[in-house]
Amino acid sequence: MSRVVVVGGGVAGLTAAALSASAGHAVTLLEANSTLGGKSRRIEVAGQVMDTGPSLFTFPAVWQELLRRLDDSSHSPSTAAEDTASLNLERLPEVGRYYFRGEVCSLPVPPGHPWHSAWERFAALHGPIGPDVTRLLTTAPMARDAYPSLARMGKLYGNRLSTRSYLDSLTWLPDGLREVIAIxxxxxxxxxxxxxxxxxxxPAVMAQDGVWVPQGGVHELVRALERLARAAGVDVRTDEPVLELGRGHVRxxxxxxxxxxxxxGLDAGRLEGLLGGRAPRPPRKLSCSAVAVYAALKQPFPADTSRxxxxxxEDPAALYASLEAQREPAVKSRVVV
Ligand SMILES: Cc1cc2nc3c(=O)[nH]c(=O)nc-3n(C[C@H](O)[C@H](O)[C@H](O)COP(=O)(O)OP(=O)(O)OC[C@H]3O[C@@H](n4cnc5c(N)ncnc54)[C@H](O)[C@@H]3O)c2cc1C
Known part of the structure; x- marks a missing residue:
């Protein structure tokens, strides 16, 4: 039995901890915050419980594979991982509703919408690669099992390696739909x-394979992972920030x-800072963030409001240019989700 220390109690750290412990190792998980979940948090506003951060659960086959591996490796298989996790997923009727320059469309784009036929063509090309993505998410990067999936993707994208260059090469896509996909x-x-x-x-994979929300909110996933980790024997410690990762020790x-x-289970920049106790280096490129406003409404939204x-x-190119230039975007180039 090895002593394994997992740093960070987000979904990645909790998953790694549960898998390592069920494989028979003595696992300690160290989380800096007082609560688990990392980017997935649960807050209370005016008596309403709300989950912040991730809002959609995708690739449920990855979740099923995790449960299968936990059952296969568990030393005490009296309770199936699925029962311990007790996560009830609710499929949403659509990926979402998108508003762009006066146009409104849902994904999948419904019949009768001017973008419908282009969407169908796009979805037929891309929707079927969901199982390949699942395979890559559950297979070691250089494993032989991943080769067929990588080959299929190579055939699809060719030498158009970025989202932009690939989407720009699909000249038959209406500009508006291209931007909805790119966002x-x-x-x-x-x-x-x-x-x-x-x-x-x-977007096409999500439209074909579905998007889900756990009953009770996305943070239920964190609670399920915590149950699985504890059931596998993980020693979960919150309020314990790691200061240094050394050879064979964690301070x-x-x-x-x-x-x-x-x-x-940390972002790469943070990890780099902890290795050898160095101060974290600022990232070379900043990524965009958001201001979130959470409010408890007096009345519910109309019944047909998309989740x-x-x-x-108005001008996605201006938003992307300001991201590249590390500049705050102008008001008309901001996104509301
Ligand atoms: C606004 C938003 C919306 C998103 N929407 C979706 C979505 O709809 N669907 C989806 O699948 N994904 C979504 N994502 C992405 C998803 O939330 C993340 O990929 C995922 O939560 C990352 O989990 P993680 O465990 O890798 O990292 P994190 O959640 O960042 O966890 C890292 C943990 O490490 C801890 N930590 C950091 N430093 C230390 C230290 N020194 N010592 C100990 N602990 C430390 C942190 O406190 C944190 O708990 C969204 C993200 C955001 C921000």
């Missing part, structure tokens, strides 16, 4: 010229842990 790269905090072509496919504000293996709406900027 999804902001999920990575950067412009379409800085994300891989694969990002272009995501926190409270003590030094010996470790045979360290697993990071996920995106108001695109």
């Amino acid at each position: 999804h790269t902001l999920n990575a905090g950067v412009s379409p010229s800085r994300t891989p072509a694969l990002y272009a496919s995501m 926190t504000t409270q003590k030094v842990y010996r470790a045979d293996a360290l697993v990071s 996920h709406s995106v108001v695109l900027p």
